[in-house]
Amino acid sequence: MPAVRAGNRAPQKQKPHKENTKSLKRKRDQEDIQKLQNAVDENARNALLKNRANKTLQDPKSDDTTKFSTLPLSKPTASGLEASHFQNLTDVQARAIPLGLKGRDILGAAKTGSGKTLAFLVPVLEKLYRAQWTEYDGLGALIISPTRELAVQIFEVLRKIGRYHTxxxxLVIGGKSLREEAERLGRMNILVCTPGRMLQHLDQTAGFDVDNLQILVLDEADRIMDMGFQSAVDALVEHLPKSRQTMLFSATQSKKVSDLARLSLKDPEYVAVHEAAAAATPTTLTQHYLVTPLAEKMETLYGFIKANLKSKMIVFLSSGKQVRFVYESFRHLQPGIPLLHLHGRQKQVARLEITSRFAAAKYSCLFATDVVARGVDFPAVDWVVQMDCPEDTDTYIHRVGRTARYERNGKAVLFLDPSEEEGMVKRLEQRKVPIQKVNVREKKKQSVKNQIQDMCFKNPDLKYLGQKAFISYTRSVHLQKDKEIFDLKKLDLDAYAASLGLPGAPQIRFQKGEDVKKLKNAPRAGLSSDSESELEEEKKKRKKGEVRTKYDRMFERTNQDVLTSHYNKLIGDEGQAANNDDSDDQDFLSVKRVLEGDDLNEAEWSNGLAPGKKIITGLGGEEPFVVDSKRREKMLKSKKKMLKFKGKGDKVVFDDEGIAHHPYRIKGEEDFIRDGSAEAQRQKFVESEAVKVKEADISDKQLAKERRREKKEKRKAREAMENDEAMDSMPRLSGVNDDEDPLALMASLPIAGEGERGDSEASEEKRPKKKAKKWFQDDSEDEREKIKNRKGKGKIIEVGEAPDTLEDYEALAAGLLED
Known part of the structure; x- marks a missing residue:
C-alpha cells in the first residue's frame, strides 16, 4: 500500500515541472520567431533599397550576402537547404527571397536556369513557419504550374528543402481519381497543382476551404495567363481571399497593368535581374541556326543525331502527332541512341516514367512538344534541337533554357526553312538573342527518304501517323499570327509530304479561297500542285541506267485516286496518240472517245479569241464549247462533263404518218380564242372524255361477259367428261344366268306412293346424279353461288385437302352419315 501511495504522489510532483518546460519552450519559440522577424525586416529593407535603385549585386565571390547561411531563415529551412547542397544564392534568389520573406508581392523575371524555384519556395516555408501553421489551420500556400512535369519538379524540390518541417x-495534377485527391486535400498545408485540376476541386470538392490562404505562387506566369489558362486562372482567383501574398515568376515576364489587376497584386515589386543584360539567354549557351528546306528536315535531323550519338539532346516539334511520327520512324531506322518521346496526349504514368528515364540517362534523344519547354530541369542536357520554328521568341528562350542551366555549358540549334529565316532572325535580334548561322555539311547528310517511304508502304499505321503529322504541321503554320515568318503558301508541301513517306499531299480542309479553288480545279492526272512539271524535272534529273523499284513507281504516280499501273495507259497523255500511231498494241489498249463529224467542227472561229483557241459547235447545246486550255481539251474525252454542252433531250411521239412531234403542244393565243371561251372548251372537253369513258366501260363489260361464258363452257365440258368416266366404271346387268346385281334389280322396282308421278319425273329420277367433286377439284365462283342457292337438295361437304390420317377418314365418314 505505501508503495502504491508513493507511486501516486510521484506524478503530482513532476506535473508542474512539465508544464513549466512547455511554457518555457513556447516562450523561447516566440522569442526566436520575433528575432527572426526583426532580422527579416532589416534584410528586406536593404533588399528593397537595392531593388528600387535598380542596382545589381556585387561580385558573388566577395559578398557575404550570396550565401543562404547569411539569410534570416529558420533552423528547419536552413538545415533542409544544407542537406540538399544549396549554398550559394543566384541573382534572382538574392533579390527576391528577402522581399518574399517580408511579405511583399513580387513580379519576377530572370533567365532560364537561374534558380527561380527556390526564390519562391523559401518564402513559402518561412511564412508558414513564422505563422506557426498546423494541419488544423487548413491550406496555407498554393503553387500553380502550367504543366504537370514542372509541377512534379517543384514538388520534389519542396520535399528536399522542407524535409525538417512538419x-x-x-501534388494535384490530374491523372488520378478526383475522389482520392479530394479525401487528402483537407489535410494539406501546401499544394502544388495545375490550373485546371485545382479549379475542378474548388468547384466540385465539398468542404475544401481556401479562406485561410496566406500565399499564392504562379510559376511561369506568362504561360499560365495565355489564352489556354486565362479563364481557369480568373475563375480560380475568385475563390481565393483578397488578403494574401502573391508572387509571379517567369523567364519572360511582362509588366502589364491588366495582368496585375487580374491577379489583385498590391504594390508589387518588379524583380528583373537580367533586364539590363547583354543577352536574354545564358552566356554559357552556344546558339546556332541552319537553313534547310522543309522537305529535307527529316534527313538533316537524322544526320545530326547520327553525328552526336554520345550526347543527351531534346528535339522540339510543334505538335504531338509530329512527335509520334518522328519517334516511330526513327525507332525503325535505329540511329544508335536510346529514343524517347513525350507529348500532352500521353497518360500521366507514362509521362512521369519518360521524364524520369530521360533525367537518369547518360545518352538519349527525347522528341517532345512544348510541355517540357518551361521550367523543367533535366540534368546535363548537351543539345536542344528545334526542328520546327517556335511560334515566338519567348518560346525559343524557354526551349533553349533546358540546357546551359546553373552556369553550365550548353548548345542549341534551330532548323529554319528559307521562307522563315529572315523574319525569325530579325525577331531574335530584337530580343537580344545571340545566334549564328551554320551550314550543313554534305557528308553528314544521310538520305532516309526511301526508307521512310518503304516503311509507310509496308506499315499502314505509320502512313496514317504521317498523314496526321502533315495536317497538324500545316494547321500550326496556318494558325500562326506572325505571317512575316509563317507563310503556308511559301512552303513546298508536296515535297514535305514525300519526305514523310506519303504518296501525295493530303487535302487540307482549313484552307479557303484560292487554295481550295486550285485544289478543286486541279486536273485528274495530278491532284498535287505542279505535279506534272515536277515529274518532268525528276525525269530529266534521273540518271541513265538507274534501277527504279516498284516503290519508286508507286510514289511517282500522278493520279492518287486510282492505284493501278495501267490507268495512265487507258486515259493517255496529251499527244500520246500522235506519237504512238505506229504501235498496234497501244491502239488496242487505248480506250479513247472518238469525236466525229460536227463534234470537231473547227471551221467557226471567233474573231476575239487568242491564237490557239477554238470553238466547237454542233454539240446540241445552246452555247458552243470553247477550247482555250488543256483542261478544256481533256473535257472532250469525258461524256459526263460534256453533257451540259449537249443540251437537254426532248420527248417525242410518232403519229400514224411517222412524223415525230411533242406529246403535248401548247396552242397559240389566236387559235385558243378562235375555238371559243375557256368555259365552253372545258365543257366540250369534259363531254368528249365522258363519251370515251362510257365506250370504254361498255367494252370492258362485254369482255368480262365473254370471259365468264368461256369459263362456264369449260366447266360444263369438264363435268361431262367426269360423268362419262363414272358410267364406264359401273357394272352392267346381263342375262339370268349371269351374276345379277341385287341392288340394280331393287333400283328398277317402283317405289310405293310414287306411282302417280308423271313420266317426266320418273325419267328425271332415272337420270344419274352428278358426281360430287373430289378433294383436288375446285369449283368456279358461279358454281359455288348455285350450290349456295340450292335448298332441300341435301347437304354438300367441301373438303379442303385430301384425307391423310385415320382421324381424317373418320371425320369424313361422320359427315356423310349425318346426311
Missing part, C-alpha cells in the same frame, strides 16, 4: 504537402 507541414503536409500535396
Amino acid at each position: 507541414f503536409s504537402a500535396g
Whole structure:
C-alpha cells in the first residue's frame, strides 16, 4: 500500500515541472520567431533599397550576402537547404527571397536556369513557419504550374528543402481519381497543382476551404495567363481571399497593368535581374541556326543525331502527332541512341516514367512538344534541337533554357526553312538573342527518304501517323499570327509530304479561297500542285541506267485516286496518240472517245479569241464549247462533263404518218380564242372524255361477259367428261344366268306412293346424279353461288385437302352419315 501511495504522489510532483518546460519552450519559440522577424525586416529593407535603385549585386565571390547561411531563415529551412547542397544564392534568389520573406508581392523575371524555384519556395516555408501553421489551420500556400512535369519538379524540390518541417504537402495534377485527391486535400498545408485540376476541386470538392490562404505562387506566369489558362486562372482567383501574398515568376515576364489587376497584386515589386543584360539567354549557351528546306528536315535531323550519338539532346516539334511520327520512324531506322518521346496526349504514368528515364540517362534523344519547354530541369542536357520554328521568341528562350542551366555549358540549334529565316532572325535580334548561322555539311547528310517511304508502304499505321503529322504541321503554320515568318503558301508541301513517306499531299480542309479553288480545279492526272512539271524535272534529273523499284513507281504516280499501273495507259497523255500511231498494241489498249463529224467542227472561229483557241459547235447545246486550255481539251474525252454542252433531250411521239412531234403542244393565243371561251372548251372537253369513258366501260363489260361464258363452257365440258368416266366404271346387268346385281334389280322396282308421278319425273329420277367433286377439284365462283342457292337438295361437304390420317377418314365418314 505505501508503495502504491508513493507511486501516486510521484506524478503530482513532476506535473508542474512539465508544464513549466512547455511554457518555457513556447516562450523561447516566440522569442526566436520575433528575432527572426526583426532580422527579416532589416534584410528586406536593404533588399528593397537595392531593388528600387535598380542596382545589381556585387561580385558573388566577395559578398557575404550570396550565401543562404547569411539569410534570416529558420533552423528547419536552413538545415533542409544544407542537406540538399544549396549554398550559394543566384541573382534572382538574392533579390527576391528577402522581399518574399517580408511579405511583399513580387513580379519576377530572370533567365532560364537561374534558380527561380527556390526564390519562391523559401518564402513559402518561412511564412508558414513564422505563422506557426498546423494541419488544423487548413491550406496555407498554393503553387500553380502550367504543366504537370514542372509541377512534379517543384514538388520534389519542396520535399528536399522542407524535409525538417512538419507541414503536409500535396501534388494535384490530374491523372488520378478526383475522389482520392479530394479525401487528402483537407489535410494539406501546401499544394502544388495545375490550373485546371485545382479549379475542378474548388468547384466540385465539398468542404475544401481556401479562406485561410496566406500565399499564392504562379510559376511561369506568362504561360499560365495565355489564352489556354486565362479563364481557369480568373475563375480560380475568385475563390481565393483578397488578403494574401502573391508572387509571379517567369523567364519572360511582362509588366502589364491588366495582368496585375487580374491577379489583385498590391504594390508589387518588379524583380528583373537580367533586364539590363547583354543577352536574354545564358552566356554559357552556344546558339546556332541552319537553313534547310522543309522537305529535307527529316534527313538533316537524322544526320545530326547520327553525328552526336554520345550526347543527351531534346528535339522540339510543334505538335504531338509530329512527335509520334518522328519517334516511330526513327525507332525503325535505329540511329544508335536510346529514343524517347513525350507529348500532352500521353497518360500521366507514362509521362512521369519518360521524364524520369530521360533525367537518369547518360545518352538519349527525347522528341517532345512544348510541355517540357518551361521550367523543367533535366540534368546535363548537351543539345536542344528545334526542328520546327517556335511560334515566338519567348518560346525559343524557354526551349533553349533546358540546357546551359546553373552556369553550365550548353548548345542549341534551330532548323529554319528559307521562307522563315529572315523574319525569325530579325525577331531574335530584337530580343537580344545571340545566334549564328551554320551550314550543313554534305557528308553528314544521310538520305532516309526511301526508307521512310518503304516503311509507310509496308506499315499502314505509320502512313496514317504521317498523314496526321502533315495536317497538324500545316494547321500550326496556318494558325500562326506572325505571317512575316509563317507563310503556308511559301512552303513546298508536296515535297514535305514525300519526305514523310506519303504518296501525295493530303487535302487540307482549313484552307479557303484560292487554295481550295486550285485544289478543286486541279486536273485528274495530278491532284498535287505542279505535279506534272515536277515529274518532268525528276525525269530529266534521273540518271541513265538507274534501277527504279516498284516503290519508286508507286510514289511517282500522278493520279492518287486510282492505284493501278495501267490507268495512265487507258486515259493517255496529251499527244500520246500522235506519237504512238505506229504501235498496234497501244491502239488496242487505248480506250479513247472518238469525236466525229460536227463534234470537231473547227471551221467557226471567233474573231476575239487568242491564237490557239477554238470553238466547237454542233454539240446540241445552246452555247458552243470553247477550247482555250488543256483542261478544256481533256473535257472532250469525258461524256459526263460534256453533257451540259449537249443540251437537254426532248420527248417525242410518232403519229400514224411517222412524223415525230411533242406529246403535248401548247396552242397559240389566236387559235385558243378562235375555238371559243375557256368555259365552253372545258365543257366540250369534259363531254368528249365522258363519251370515251362510257365506250370504254361498255367494252370492258362485254369482255368480262365473254370471259365468264368461256369459263362456264369449260366447266360444263369438264363435268361431262367426269360423268362419262363414272358410267364406264359401273357394272352392267346381263342375262339370268349371269351374276345379277341385287341392288340394280331393287333400283328398277317402283317405289310405293310414287306411282302417280308423271313420266317426266320418273325419267328425271332415272337420270344419274352428278358426281360430287373430289378433294383436288375446285369449283368456279358461279358454281359455288348455285350450290349456295340450292335448298332441300341435301347437304354438300367441301373438303379442303385430301384425307391423310385415320382421324381424317373418320371425320369424313361422320359427315356423310349425318346426311
